[in-house]
Amino acid sequence: MDTGHRRGRFTAASLMKTALAAALPPGFRSTFFEGLTAADSKAALAAARQERISPGQLLQREGEPATRLWLLVTGRAAAYRLAHDGGKLFLRWGLPGDPFGLATIVRAPARYLVTVEAVQEGSLLAWDLPSCRALVLRCPSLNKALNSVVANYLDGLIDALSARSFQTAEQRLARMLVVSARQLGRTGPEGIELDLTNEQLAVTAQVSLFTATRKLSKWQDLGILKKHRGKIVLRSLSLFESVGKDIW
Amino acid sequence: MDTGHRRGRFTAASLMKTALAAALPPGFRSTFFEGLTAADSKAALAAARQERISPGQLLQREGEPATRLWLLVTGRAAAYRLAHDGGKLFLRWGLPGDPFGLATIVRAPARYLVTVEAVQEGSLLAWDLPSCRALVLRCPSLNKALNSVVANYLDGLIDALSARSFQTAEQRLARMLVVSARQLGRTGPEGIELDLTNEQLAVTAQVSLFTATRKLSKWQDLGILKKHRGKIVLRSLSLFESVGKDIW
DNA sequence: CGACTGATTGACTGCCCTCAAATAGGGTGG
DNA sequence: CCACCCTATTTGAGGGCAGTCAATCAGTCG
Numbered sequence A, B: 001m002d003t004g005h006r007r008g009r010f011t012a013a014s015l016m017k018t019a020l021a022a023a024l025p026p027g028f029r030s031t032f033f034e035g036l037t038a039a040d041s042k043a044a045l046a047a048a049r050q051e052r053i054s055p056g057q058l059l060q061r062e063g064e065p066a067t068r069l070w071l072l073v074t075g076r077a078a079a080y081r082l083a084h085d086g087g088k089l090f091l092r093w094g095l096p097g098d099p100f101g102l103a104t105i106v107r108a109p110a111r112y113l114v115t116v117e118a119v120q121e122g123s124l125l126a127w128d129l130p131s132c133r134a135l136v137l138r139c140p141s142l143n144k145a146l147n148s149v150v151a152n153y154l155d156g157l158i159d160a161l162s163a164r165s166f167q168t169a170e171q172r173l174a175r176m177l178v179v180s181a182r183q184l185g186r187t188g189p190e191g192i193e194l195d196l197t198n199e200q201l202a203v204t205a206q207v208s209l210f211t212a213t214r215k216l217s218k219w220q221d222l223g224i225l226k227k228h229r230g231k232i233v234l235r236s237l238s239l240f241e242s243v244g245k246d247i248w
Numbered sequence C: 001c002g003a004c005t006g007a008t009t010g011a012c013t014g015c016c017c018t019c020a021a022a023t024a025g026g027g028t029g030g
Numbered sequence D: 001c002c003a004c005c006c007t008a009t010t011t012g013a014g015g016g017c018a019g020t021c022a023a024t025c026a027g028t029c030g
Helices: A019-023 A038-047 A129-138 A141-166 A169-184 A198-205 A209-222 A237-244 B019-023 B038-047 B129-138 B141-166 B169-184 B198-205 B209-222 B237-244
Strands: A049-053 A058-060 A068-074 A077-082 A088-094 A115-118 A122-128 A186-188 A191-194 A225-228 A231-234 B049-053 B058-060 B068-074 B077-082 B088-094 B115-118 B122-128 B186-188 B191-194 B225-228 B231-234
Touching: A038 A122, A038 A129, A068 A129, A088 A141, A088 A169, A088 A198, A088 B141, A122 A129, A129 A141, A141 A169, A141 B088, A141 B141, A169 A191, A169 A198, A169 A209, A169 A231, A169 A237, A198 A209, A209 A225, B038 B122, B038 B129, B068 B129, B088 B141, B088 B169, B088 B198, B122 B129, B129 B141, B141 B169, B169 B191, B169 B198, B169 B209, B169 B231, B169 B237, B198 B209, B209 B225
Parallel strands: none
Antiparallel strands: A049 A122, A058 A115, A068 A122, A077 A088, A077 A115, A186 A191, A191 A231, A225 A231, B049 B122, B058 B115, B068 B122, B077 B088, B077 B115, B186 B191, B191 B231, B225 B231
């Protein structure tokens, strides 16, 4: 069990004493814990339950009563809303440290706003309803932190709506490449590597699979990116940033 | 000065004693005050400043430092985001009782997320930064209430994005007619009356002015609505509701 | 009776989606 | 190592929704 002494600002020795914390990856950080005292964080961790997740697994379903708050610990998740015909409206990626199920605390009546699905193997940390209530009672500052998180969602959503309304398919694709690269890109020898299939990119950029393929091919011909199966390598972000803006 | 004794749940006699409250329209209600004690509401009112507004006036500008929280008291406002080319991305209507400038409390650093413009004569009630801080200190429950409000914005935004992505121009128009009718419709002798120009409707439904005109004409020919200059009369909401859904 | 703003209609255009069909990568079992 | 399968990807042809542009008509107000 790797408990190496990293200098993550949150993995204080005190936390490492709990059994659960020992199972957390080293260097694990979450906006959710920022603003909580170490003691509060410890208490929160003690009340949480850990769980493994697999690709395709639904972590919460929109419309269902919100009964738990959870944190993605490892892996990747996707938040989307379902269309009536079963289509998926991609909203955002979930990465290690991202909180979900905020509706459990925030809304009344508490119902999940979105559907969240795991897209990689991983694990999460969950609090049931009684634990949530205890948590907010114990930490009033939590509400303010949540406000901030939700406000950021708002901002991102407005951006997405703006993109969908004013930008062309090509611009949305470029924008999504940049956004995704920032979130889930690794720096490799030839540029920024992204584990995304054409289809995933198409869904996230709100573009048909075919136009996504065409634009990617075009960009590959131009030499500003390289593709393999299920993987995209961007030579540089700035090129795509300039396409994503609608300044020209 | 009309101080008739309505049974609005908020216009308690105690509030009416303040000078400002006397200037409030009778029956005035706001989600913002729900969950505040009468004493807190009174204190809040005492700290507020009232202001008149006129059509076209910008009440807040996206990106600018958020320095005040305010409540629309009378009139109508529109919240939108600007595109780079000056185009407007309509987000929602503001009606009497609606709070704005929540970023002042919620975000750090505090910057307005959206631009808000008055579209009718009216008035607002504003709190400056010091008053805001005092208010949240005095009323911790405010944070929870704000959470709820912001979560509702989120929900509405996701719906809008969903509509923009999965629905046709016609469906979006029908949906927007329903949404607008609920918010600013009056019940008249021939149906629900809406003060909207074709252009306003087009902007709110994210449709070009011309397609809006065409669809409205079509619906008028079908006899399910009637138009005058700057005014639309819907015979019944249910017809448009069924168009708005994408069940068929 | 102009002047202005709002509404209408037609013709044209283009982005991007749909559908069909073929190709290629990557893993598996024989 | 090769045959095979399944999935990801590519490419072309065709079509439709809805946007742009231009011109005209119709209320309203001074």
